[in-house]
Amino acid sequence: MKTLIACLFGVLSTLALSGCVTNEATGEQQFMMLSRQDEIEIGEAGKAEMLKEMGGEVKNAALRQYVDRIGTSMARMTEGTNPTLPWEFILVDSDMINAFAMPGGKVFVTRGLAAKMTNEAQLAAVLGHEIGHVTARHINDRVTRMTGTAVLVEILAGVAGDDADSVRELGMQVATVALMPYDRNQESQSDSLGLRYMTRLNYNPVGMVQLMEILEQSMQGAHPPEWLSTHPLPRTRIQRVGSEINSVYSQTQNNPAFKTGEAEFKSQFLQKLSFEPPAAHRPASSRYAAAGWCLHCAHSH
Numbered sequence: 001m002k003t004l005i006a007c008l009f010g011v012l013s014t015l016a017l018s019g020c021v022t023n024e025a026t027g028e029q030q031f032m033m034l035s036r037q038d039e040i041e042i043g044e045a046g047k048a049e050m051l052k053e054m055g056g057e058v059k060n061a062a063l064r065q066y067v068d069r070i071g072t073s074m075a076r077m078t079e080g081t082n083p084t085l086p087w088e089f090i091l092v093d094s095d096m097i098n099a100f101a102m103p104g105g106k107v108f109v110t111r112g113l114a115a116k117m118t119n120e121a122q123l124a125a126v127l128g129h130e131i132g133h134v135t136a137r138h139i140n141d142r143v144t145r146m147t148g149t150a151v152l153v154e155i156l157a158g159v160a161g162d163d164a165d166s167v168r169e170l171g172m173q174v175a176t177v178a179l180m181p182y183d184r185n186q187e188s189q190s191d192s193l194g195l196r197y198m199t200r201l202n203y204n205p206v207g208m209v210q211l212m213e214i215l216e217q218s219m220q221g222a223h224p225p226e227w228l229s230t231h232p233l234p235r236t237r238i239q240r241v242g243s244e245i246n247s248v249y250s251q252t253q254n255n256p257a258f259k260t261g262e263a264e265f266k267s268q269f270l271q272k273l274s275f276e277p278p279a280a281h282r283p284a285s286s287r288y289a290a291a292g293w294c295l296h297c298a299h300s301h
Contacts, residue, residue, distance in 0.1 A: 024080030025135035025193060034103070034140045040086060042139070043104030047088075050108065055093040055281025058111055063276075066269050067091045070120065070201075071107055071127040077200040082135045089127060094281035097218045101130040103139040111279055114269070116214050120261025121207025123269075124198040129208075132193030138186045184232050191241055195249060204258040205245045212238045 020029040034042075051057060058064055071089030075082070085105035095112040102108075107130040109123070117123055133139075195205045216234035232240070245253070252258040 023135075023137060024082060025078065025132070026189065030137060030140065032137070032140055033143050034137075036081075036085075036104075039103035039137070039139065041104070043102035043106040044086075046102050047090075047106050050102070051090070051092070053281075054096070054108070054110070055279060058091045058093045058276065060272060060276055063111075063269060063272055064091050067109060067114070067123065067127070070124055071131070074124060074128055074131055074197045074201050075105070077197050078131060078135050085134070092281070093279050094283075095279040096281065096283050097215075099126045099130055101133045103134060103137070105134055107131065107134070111273065111276075113214075115273060116218065117211070117265065118262060119207060119210075120265045121198065121203040121205075121259065122211045122214070123207075123265065124201065124203040125194055125205075125208040125211040128194030128197040129190045130194075131197055132190035133186070136186070136189055136193060138190070141186070142183075187232060188237070188240060191237060192244060195241065195244060199249055199252055199258065202258050204260050205241075205249050205252055207260060208241050209238055209245070212241065 020031050022028070023030050068089045072087060075085070075087040075089075077083075087105040088107065090106070090108045091114065092108050092110045094110040096110050097113045097116065099107075099109040099113055107127060109126055109130075113126065114123065191208065195208055198207065199205050212234045216238070219234065
């Protein structure tokens with residue numbers, strides 16, 4: 001058994017090394033199971049279904065354009081070939097407090113989350129975070145890890161004989177818990193990339209901290225222990241982001257060149273949103289949504 005497992009990991013390692021490329025945004029080596037075109041097609045295919053489930057887009061064109069303008073401006077600040085992706089920034093007509101991304105450049109933010117914001121920097125923070133999931137190509141990493149895990153579990157199940165089903169069930173449960181730290185690392189990496197993109201557009205990165213505070217307040221204590229969560233708790237993220245602002249982005253603080261855009265957000269977004277009819281998608285509770293904020297690639301937590 002040990003020899004078999006060692007051989008499997010040897011094969012997977014060889015494949016990973018042979019297919020590794022340097023990610024333009026993170027500088028890390030990645031094994032690309034999905035091509036850029038694959039990611040674009042996944043995003044395109046999932047967009048219609050996601051909008052159907054979440055109440056569609058907000059009807060007010062001015063509100064949609066406001067979100068798209070900020071997102072598109074930040075997407076132009078991304079690295080390498082990423083600005084050429086078919087980016088779309090979509091304001092979803094849902095009261096749910098959430099934001100998520102699909103590979104290939106499809107970014108969604110709910111009106112429920114946007115309505116709790118008080119300035120443009122907060123909106124730039126959430127869009128930048130989701131852009132980070134796309135540029136870091138996190139869905140590719142998830143597919144790679146889950147494929148390798150599934151292969152390993154099937155081999156173990158094959159060896160187990162009559163106990164194959166039990167081995168499959170246990171193996172996937174253990175793998176899910178084991179892979180959670182990778183998901184948390186992806187969230188932290190997207191926070192950092194979001195800071196990078198929003199500051200390139202001269203937004204004050206304190207907006208990211210304020211965004212996390214909105215998330216923390218919305219959760220109202222309804223969250224699992226951090227070691228059982230795919231996301232770091234908001235307080236953990238606030239501390240980490242704050243530390244990064246004080247070190248990497250210290251020049252942005254008390255610097256009038258870096259804006260929060262409070263007046264613009266109030267006049268161009270919040271006031272117009274206040275005249276909109278109730279959201280088409282109104283879940284019974286927003287707690288789960290807040291706890292699972294950032295359903296990148298629309299996978300649930």
